[in-house]
Amino acid sequence: MRRTKLHRVAVAALVLLGSWAVAGTTPAGAATPAAAPSASPGLLQAMQRDLGLSPQQAEARLSAERTATAVEPKARAAAGSAFGGSWFDDRTGRLTVAVTSDASDSTLRAVRTAGAEVRTVRHSARQLDTAKDRLDGTTAPQGVSGWRVDPKANTVVVDVVGAARSDNDVQRFLSKARAAGPVTVRTVSAAPQTFAAGTVGGDPYYTGNARCSIGFSVYGGFVTAGHCGQAGAGVSGWDGSYIGNFQGSSFPDNDYAWVSVGSGWWTVPVVLGWGTVPDQLVRGSAVAPVGASVCRSGSTTHWHCGTVLAHNETVNYSQGAVHELTKTSVCAEPGDSGGSFISGDQAQGVTSGGWGNCSSGGETWFQPVNEILNRYGLTLHTA
Structure with a gap:
């Protein structure tokens, strides 16, 4: 094994000490952040590095x-x-809420009283979601990498790989997309792929010949990406010892799974900082808005930060479309699949896939954690 003693201790802390009885546990679906402690110096350093902040x-x-x-x-x-729709504006430091032009003066006042800025748009979120749902009901060719609602642009954005833009199947799909509602086509340089990897020593867990990363501890196990293993598959830890089995898994359509933990392994509400930042406590699962900062922990590239770019995006992997993913500007690489996305101390989701790498940059998508908790009736382990 190539893991250092420090990292061995860190992983052991994640999976071996979770039998602690922790007060203030948040049930699945609860999304009220606790009073936040001061951010650790390591977390602030990671945000400085990846977001260019002081x-x-x-x-x-x-x-x-x-x-x-x-x-x-x-x-x-x-x-x-x-x-x-809504998004966090990093220039003003406030939430912006889009409202349609037929909104009454009392509605505008109520939104501002709630603490948000207001922007007038043509289409409601319901109209945009309906258009996206129509696309979700179709089968897209490989040249189409995904689609999502962009609240700032007030449109459904369809991403197409530049080299496939003139492909006949792609053009037919785009014609259907434009007929579905307000659609904007964006050219991207590469298609997303999942981030599983072949067996490499010293990483959080293995299933078969694949290496993936632990997402978040839940009572009885942990959540991770569905493409990492099918229900019933056995899971071993970084030291080769048996952890448990995949109790539920869905991929494609979704990209989520949960693994039971036993045989001397336990869980704790911790996300590994990999020496870049201190290990982070998980205190809840409040959803960060578009524009908010978010950080990712994974077994290959460890700790990286970026921002939330979109919610509820459909990503068209080569294995099939996956729905309701969140898009981020955070980089990732093979082996990071299933790993944790966290904003402050709030769990956000598990790494699904993306394009690029952590040398030249890229984009990564995650499956929201609250959807996984609700799907399997799990309770997030919180501090």
Whole structure:
């Protein structure tokens, strides 16, 4: 094994000490962040490195994002049927909520009173979601890498690999897409792929000949990516010892799974910092808005940060389309699949796939953790 003693201890802390009885546990679906402690120096350093911020800017941004996360459900409710989407604006440090032009003055006042900025748009979130749902009901050719609702642009964005733009099947799909509703086509340089890898010593867990990364501890096991293993598959840890089995798995269509933990292995509410930052406690699963910062922990590239670019995107992998993924500017590489996405101390999701790498950059998608918890009736292990 090539893992250092420090990393052996870190992994052991993640999977061996989780029998602690922890007060203040948040059940699945709960999304109210606890009072946040001061950010660790390591986390601030990672945000400086990946987002180009000073320590003071990183601290201020985390505080503003916590406020925006709390404001979003109130502002959404205030907008009602006029709601057109929302995102965190890093320039103003506030949540922006889009509302349709037919919104009443009282609705606009209510959204602002909730603590959000207001932008007027043409299409409601319901209209955009309906258009995306129509595309989700189709089968896309490989040249189409995915599609999502972009609330800032107030449109459904369809990504097409540049080399396949003139392909006949791609053109037919785009014609159907434009007929489905407000659609904008964007050219991308590469198609996303999943981030599983062949067996390499010293990593969090193996299944068959694949290496993947632990996502988040739940009571009884941990959640991870569905493409890492099928239900019933056995899982071993970094030291080769048996951990448990995949109890549920879905891929494609979804990309989530959960693994039972036994045979002397336990769970704790911790995300590994890999020596880049201190190990991070998980205190809840409040959803970070578009524009918020987010960091990822994985067994290949360890700790990297970026921002949330989109929610509810459909990604067209070579194995089939996966729905309801969140898109980020964070890099990842093979072996990072299943690993943790966290914003502050709030669990966000498990790494699905992406394009690029952590040398030249790229984009990565994750499956939201709350969907996994709700699907399998799991409870997130929180501090």
